[in-house]
Amino acid sequence: MHNKISLLKNVSGLLSVCLLAVFCLLLVSSPVMAEDILERPDGTVYTDETTGYKLEIHDDASLLEDTQLHALVKDMKGLVKYGSIGFFTTNIEYRSTSALAHDLYDKYLWNQSSAEESGTIFLIDMEQRNIYIYSNGVIYKTITNAYANTITDKVYKYASDADYYRCAKEVFDSELTLLEGRKIAQPMKYASNIFLAAALAILINYLLVKLFSRAKSPSEAEMLASIAATQRMNNINVQFERESKTYSPRSSSSSGGGGGGGSSGGGGGHSF
Amino acid sequence: MYECPNCGGNLRYDIPSKMMSCASCNSKFDPYEVSDKNGAQEQEEYEVTVFRCPQCGGEIYSTDNTAAGFCTFCGSSAVLESRLQKEHRPKYIIPFGQTKEQCKKAYMNMMGKAVFAPKELKSEKHINEFRGIYMPYWIYDVQQGGAGVQLKGTTEKRKGDYIITSYYNLNLDLNADYDGIAYDASSSFSDTISGNLAPFDTREMKEFTPAYLSGFYADSADVDNSLYAGEAEEFALGETQKFIEQYPNLRKYSIEEQGKMLQWKLHSTVDQVNGAMFPVWFMAYKNNNRVAYATVNGQTGKVVADLPVDVPKYLGASAILTIPIFLLLNRFFTVIPSILLGIVAMIAAVISFVYYEQIDDIAAQEGKENDKGAIAAKKRKQRKNHRKAPGGENLPPKSDAQLAAAVEDEKKKDTRKVVITTESSVVELTDPHMAMRMFDTIIMVVLVAGGLITGGVLEQYFTRITVVLSAVAVIVFWFRAWFRMDDIDARKGRGMGLTWILIPTILSVAVALINPVSDLYYYSCAGILLITMLIALVDLICCYNLFATRPLPQFHYKGGDDRA
Numbered sequence: 125m126h127n128k129i130s131l132l133k134n135v136s137g138l139l140s141v142c143l144l145a146v147f148c149l150l151l152v153s154s155p156v157m158a159e160d161i162l163e164r165p166d167g168t169v170y171t172d173e174t175t176g177y178k179l180e181i182h183d184d185a186s187l188l189e190d191t192q193l194h195a196l197v198k199d200m201k202g203l204v205k206y207g208s209i210g211f212f213t214t215n216i217e218y219r220s221t222s223a224l225a226h227d228l229y230d231k232y233l234w235n236q237s238s239a240e241e242s243g244t245i246f247l248i249d250m251e252q253r254n255i256y257i258y259s260n261g262v263i264y265k266t267i268t269n270a271y272a273n274t275i276t277d278k279v280y281k282y283a284s285d286a287d288y289y290r291c292a293k294e295v296f297d298s299e300l301t302l303l304e305g306r307k308i309a310q311p312m313k314y315a316s317n318i319f320l321a322a323a324l325a326i327l328i329n330y331l332l333v334k335l336f337s338r339a340k341s342p343s344e345a346e347m348l349a350s351i352a353a354t355q356r357m358n359n360i361n362v363q364f365e366r367e368s369k370t371y372s373p374r375s376s377s378s379s380g381g382g383g384g385g386g387s388s389g390g391g392g393g394h395s396f
Numbered sequence: 397m398y399e400c401p402n403c404g405g406n407l408r409y410d411i412p413s414k415m416m417s418c419a420s421c422n423s424k425f426d427p428y429e430v431s432d433k434n435g436a437q438e439q440e441e442y443e444v445t446v447f448r449c450p451q452c453g454g455e456i457y458s459t460d461n462t463a464a465g466f467c468t469f470c471g472s473s474a475v476l477e478s479r480l481q482k483e484h485r486p487k488y489i490i491p492f493g494q495t496k497e498q499c500k501k502a503y504m505n506m507m508g509k510a511v512f513a514p515k516e517l518k519s520e521k522h523i524n525e526f527r528g529i530y531m532p533y534w535i536y537d538v539q540q541g542g543a544g545v546q547l548k549g550t551t552e553k554r555k556g557d558y559i560i561t562s563y564y565n566l567n568l569d570l571n572a573d574y575d576g577i578a579y580d581a582s583s584s585f586s587d588t589i590s591g592n593l594a595p596f597d598t599r600e601m602k603e604f605t606p607a608y609l610s611g612f613y614a615d616s617a618d619v620d621n622s623l624y625a626g627e628a629e630e631f632a633l634g635e636t637q638k639f640i641e642q643y644p645n646l647r648k649y650s651i652e653e654q655g656k657m658l659q660w661k662l663h664s665t666v667d668q669v670n671g672a673m674f675p676v677w678f679m680a681y682k683n684n685n686r687v688a689y690a691t692v693n694g695q696t697g698k699v700v701a702d703l704p705v706d707v708p709k710y711l712g713a714s715a716i717l718t719i720p721i722f723l724l725l726n727r728f729f730t731v732i733p734s735i736l737l738g739i740v741a742m743i744a745a746v747i748s749f750v751y752y753e754q755i756d757d758i759a760a761q762e763g764k765e766n767d768k769g770a771i772a773a774k775k776r777k778q779r780k781n782h783r784k785a786p787g788g789e790n791l792p793p794k795s796d797a798q799l800a801a802a803v804e805d806e807k808k809k810d811t812r813k814v815v816i817t818t819e820s821s822v823v824e825l826t827d828p829h830m831a832m833r834m835f836d837t838i839i840m841v842v843l844v845a846g847g848l849i850t851g852g853v854l855e856q857y858f859t860r861i862t863v864v865l866s867a868v869a870v871i872v873f874w875f876r877a878w879f880r881m882d883d884i885d886a887r888k889g890r891g892m893g894l895t896w897i898l899i900p901t902i903l904s905v906a907v908a909l910i911n912p913v914s915d916l917y918y919y920s921c922a923g924i925l926l927i928t929m930l931i932a933l934v935d936l937i938c939c940y941n942l943f944a945t946r947p948l949p950q951f952h953y954k955g956g957d958d959r960a
Contacts, residue, residue: 317729347595
C-alpha cells in the first residue's frame with residue numbers, strides 16, 4: 125500500500141514537472157502565436173525589398189478565416205518576385221466586377237513602387253457573385269485574358285461551394301505555375317478546339333472545292349472577240365434639251381476622340 | 397463511210413493535217429473534194445449511221461459506221477444499236493483543231509489541280525474514252541443601227557446639296573453587225589457546259605461537209621432556232637450600248653433607253669440564223685446512278701468537267717488540315733464557354749446557309765431550271781401529250797421560242813426586284829434566284845459581323861444575341877432546304893444532314909437564355925453542336941457530289957431527255 129502511495133506521489137510529481145514545462149514553453153511561445161492569431165493580414169502584408177513589389181490582402185467581405193489568410197499569404201509570396209500580388213473580396217455594389225478589379229488594381233497596386241510595372245489581383249465579388257483575375261504589365265504577358273479565363277473556369281466551382289480559400293489558393297498556384305514557365309491543364313479548351321478545328325477544316329475544304337471546281341465563264345470581251353463584229357459610228361450630233369435639279373444632301377460623318385490614360389491590363393472571370 | 401480513191405481504205409479526218417487521211421495507204425485528200433466525189437455536197441440532207449444506247453436511249457451519229465463499245469451520254473459499256481438515217485445538213489462547221497492527245501493533256505492539267513477527285517477520273521484507261529463529238533449550235537447574225545439613230549443621254553454633276561441632271565438628244569449614224577453569236581442547239585447538251593466551253597471562234601467556221609464527221613460523232617439539233625434569238629439580240633444590244641457609251645465624244649453621257657426601247661431605237665434585228673457543228677471532246681464517268689461529264693473545247697482546248705469528290709480522300713485531307721487549325725486555335729483562341737457557344741452557333745448558321753445554297757444549286761441543276769433548251773424540250777413533250785388528249789383546245793404555243801417565252805413570262809411573274817443603292821450606283825437584280833441569294837448573303841454577313849461587333853461592345857450579351865440570331869438563321873435555312881429537297885429525286889427519303897443541327901441549336905438558345913453558372917451546360921451544348929455540325933458537313937460533301945454529277949439520262953426520243 126505504501127509502495128502504491130509512493131508511486132502515485134512520484135507520478136504526480138512527474139506530471140507536475142511536465143505541466144510546468146509545458147506551461148513555461150507556452151509562456152515562451154505565446155507572443156508569436158498571439159501575433160499570428162490577433163494580427164489578421166490586411167493591407168500591404170509584405171514588400172519585396174529588392175523589387176519593390178508587394179503583397180496586398182483586402183478581405184472586405186470576410187470570406188476567409190485568419191488562418192486561411194495566413195496560409196494564403198504563404199502561397200502568394202512565391203509570386204511577389206514576378207510582380208505585385210493582390211487578393212480582394214468585396215460585397216459592395218459596383219458597375220461590374222471587371223471594372224472593380226481594374227480600379228482596385230489602380231488604387232492599390234499600380235505605380236505604387238519604383239519597380240517595373242507588373243501585377244495581378246484576384247477578386248471575389250460577392251455582390252455580383254463573380255470571381256475575376258486582373259493582371260497588368262510584365263505579368264499580363266503571361267497571365268493573359270485567355271489564361272485568366274481558363275483559371276477562373278477551373279476554380280469557379282470552389283467559390284460556388286463557398287470554399288473561397290481553395291478557390292484563391294488554386295488561382296495563385298495556377299498563376300505561379302504559368303509564371304514559372306510550366307503549363308496548366310486546359311482539357312475543355314483542347315476538346316472544344318479539336319471539334320472546332322475539324323468543322324472549320326471541312327468547311328474550308330468545301331469552300332476550296334467549290335471555288336476551284338467552278339468553270340470560268342467567258343467574259344463579254346472574249347465573246348465579242350470570237351465573233352465577226354463591226355461597230356461604226358459617225359455624224360454624231362449632241363443637242364442640249366433641258367436640266368433638272370434634285371435636292372440630295374451630302375451624308376456627313378464624324379469620329380469620336382480617344383480614351384483616357386491609366387493602366388492597360390486585362391483579365392477574365394467567371395460567375396459562381 | 398468514205399473510201400480512199402487509191403486503195404479503198406477508210407478515210408478519216410486527220411486533225412494535224414486538216415485533211416482526209418487513209419489509214420491504209422496514208423494518202424491525204426481535201427474534205428470538200430471527198431464529199432464532192434460522193435455527191436454529198438449539193439444535197440440538203442446527208443446519210444448518217446445513228447448509234448443508239450440500249451441503256452439510256454441516247455443517240456449520236458456519224459458518217460463512219462464503226463461505233464465504240466460504250467455510250468457517251470450514260471457511260472454504259474454496251475453494244476450500240478445502229479441504223480441509217482438522213483440528217484439535215486447544217487451550214488457551217490468548225491473542224492476539230494485539238495487532237496485527242498492535246499485534249500487528254502489539257503484534261504490531265506486540270507485534274508492535276510483537282511486533288512479530291514476520284515482516282516478513276518485520272519486513270520489512263522478512263523481518259524482514253526474521250527470521244528470527238530460535233531455538237532449542234534445555232535449561229536445568229538444580229539444587225540443594229542442605221543442612219544439618224546436618236547437616243548437620249550444624260551449627265552449628272554453635284555453642286556452643293558443638289559444633283560444637276562442635264563438631258564441631251566444624241567443623233568448619230570450607227571452600224572453595228574454581230575455575225576456568229578452561237579448557242580447550243582441540243583437539249584441533251586447542258587447549257588451550263590456549253591456556256592462554259594465557249595467561246596468558239598465563229599470566224600473560223602467553214603462550210604459544212606459531211607466528210608469532216610468521218611472518224612467523229614455528232615449530236616443532232618433538237619431545239620427551235622428561234623429559241624436563243626432574244627438572248628443573241630440582248631448580247632448585241634449590250635455590246636452596242638457599251639460601244640456608244642465608250643465612244644470618245646459620248647463618254648460622259650449615260651444612255652437613257654434600256655431593254656426593248658433601246659432595241660427598237662437601234663432597229664435591232666436578227667438577220668439570219670444558221671446551223672453549225674462545233675467540235676467537243678466528250679467523256680462520261682459513270683458511278684452508280686450518277687454520271688459526270690468531262691468536255692474539252694475541240695477548237696481552243698478549254699476544259700469543262702464535273703469534278704466529284706472522293707469522300708474518304710476529302711475527309712483525310714480535312715483531318716490533316718485540322719492539325720494546323722487546332723494548333724492555331726490553341727495558340728490564339730481561348731474563350732470562356734459562353735463565348736465559345738456563341739461562336740459555334742454562328743458557325744452553325746454559316747453551315748446552314750452553305751447547306752441550303754448547295755441544295756438549291758442541286759435542285760436548279762437537276763430540274764434544269766436554267767437550261768433554256770431543256771425547258772423547251774420539256775414543254776414540247778407536254779405539247780405532244782396535250783395534243784393526244786381529247787378536246788385539246790388550249791394547246792400550248794407551237795414553236796420552241798414561244799414555249800420558252802411562256803416559261804420566261806412565268807418566271808417574270810415571280811420576279812422580286814432587289815435594288816441596291818450606293819452613293820454612286822444603283823444595282824437592280826431582276827433574277828429572283830440571284831436576288832434571293834444576294835439577300836441571304838447580306839443576312840449572313842450582317843449576322844456574323846453583328847455578332848462579332850456585339851461581342852466586342854456588349855460582351856455580356858454576346859452569347860444570347862449570337863445564339864438566338866444563329867438559331868433563327870438555322871431554322872429558316874433548314875425550312876428552305878427542306879422545301880427545296882422535294883425537287884431532288886436522288887435525295888428523296890434520305891433526310892438532311894442539316895436536321896442534326898436543329899435540336900442542339902434550340903438547346904443552345906435555352907442555355908444562352910438561362911445563362912447557368914456551370915460551364916458544363918455551355919461545353920455540352922457547344923460539343924453536341926460541333927458533333928452535329930460535323931455530321932451536317934459530311935452530308936454537305938455528299939450533296940456536293942450530287943451537284944458535281946448528273947442523273948443517268950433517259951432518252952425516250954431522239955435528243956430529248958425525259959428528266960429535262
